[in-house]
Amino acid sequence: MENKISEENATAQLQVLLDYYDIDFADFEDDKLRQAMTHASKKLVKAIQKGRLEIVESDGITIRQHLKNPSGEVSVLTYREVDGTSKVAMKSKGDGDNYGKIYAMMGSLSGLGDVAIQKLKGVDLALVENLGTLFLQV
Amino acid sequence: MTPRVDQFMGNLFFRNVPTSDIKAMKYHELKYWSGWHDQINEAERKAAEAAKIKSGKK
Numbered sequence: 001m002e003n004k005i006s007e008e009n010a011t012a013q014l015q016v017l018l019d020y021y022d023i024d025f026a027d028f029e030d031d032k033l034r035q036a037m038t039h040a041s042k043k044l045v046k047a048i049q050k051g052r053l054e055i056v057e058s059d060g061i062t063i064r065q066h067l068k069n070p071s072g073e074v075s076v077l078t079y080r081e082v083d084g085t086s087k088v089a090m091k092s093k094g095d096g097d098n099y100g101k102i103y104a105m106m107g108s109l110s111g112l113g114d115v116a117i118q119k120l121k122g123v124d125l126a127l128v129e130n131l132g133t134l135f136l137q138v
Numbered sequence: 139m140t141p142r143v144d145q146f147m148g149n150l151f152f153r154n155v156p157t158s159d160i161k162a163m164k165y166h167e168l169k170y171w172s173g174w175h176d177q178i179n180e181a182e183r184k185a186a187e188a189a190k191i192k193s194g195k196k
Contacts, residue, residue, distance in 0.1 A: 021165065022141075060164050084161035084168065087143050138143055138165065 003049040010048035013055050014041060020061045021082065021138045028137075040133040047127050063131065067124045071116075079109040079131070082138050089114075102132030109135075146172035153178070 005013075018024070018041075025041075028034040047053040054064040060081040067075050082105075089108035093100040100114075106128050107114035117128055146168035150160050153175050163171070 022169075060166055080164075082143060082165045084143070084147055084163055087147065088161055 004051040005049045007045060007049060010045045013048050014044050016057060017055050017061065017063070018134070020057070021134075023134060023137055033137075036133055037137065040130040043126070043130045044134070047130075052123075052127060053131075065124070065127060065131075067120070069121050069124055071119060074112075077110045077112070077128075079106065080111070082109065082135060098133075098136065099129070101136060102129055105135055106132050141169075141172070143168060149175040 023037075025034055025037055028037065044053060048055070052066050052068065054066070056062045056064060062081065063079040065077040065079070067077065086105050086108040089104045090101040093104055103114040103117045107117045110117065117125075120128060143165060147160050149172045150163075150168070151157070155171070160168070
C-alpha cells in the first residue's frame, strides 16, 4: 500500500496526540515500557502514513481507524477522547492483563465494546493494540 | 511523572464530585478540574500553615 502522507507529517500528527495527553517518553523510567511505547508509536506513524489512522483535533481529540478488513457495515472505528468511563471499563481486568485492559478501554472509547474489538483481525487488531499501548499511559 | 487520568479522577473524588459526573468527564475536563483541585489544595495548605503559625504566636 502506497503511503499517502510523508513520515514527517505523520510523526507531527502523532505528536499532536502525544502532546494532547501529555505523554512524554522521557518520563518513563522503565526501559521496557519506553521501548514498547517507541515501538507502538513507530507503528502508529506508519498507519497514519498509509491513511489507516486519522487524528482529528476538534472539540477535544478523536481518532478514526479505517479498517483494512471491514467487519459487516463497519469500516471506520471512531475513538472518542479518553474519559472516566473508559478508564473505569478497565477496572475488572487484572494488573498484568494489558491486552484485556486495551480491549476494554478501546471498546469503551469506540462505543462498540471490547468483544467487537477482539473480533478485529490482523493489522486492524494490531493497530488497536498499538494505540491502546499509548492510551494505557494516559 | 506526568499525572494520569486515574489521579485526576481521584482528586475530584476527594473533592466530593459525584462519581457519575467524574466518569462522564472527558480528558481535558478531568485535567482542568483536577488543576482546580490542586490550586484549592495549595491554598488550604497555606491557610493551615498560617493558622498554625498564628496559634503558635499566642
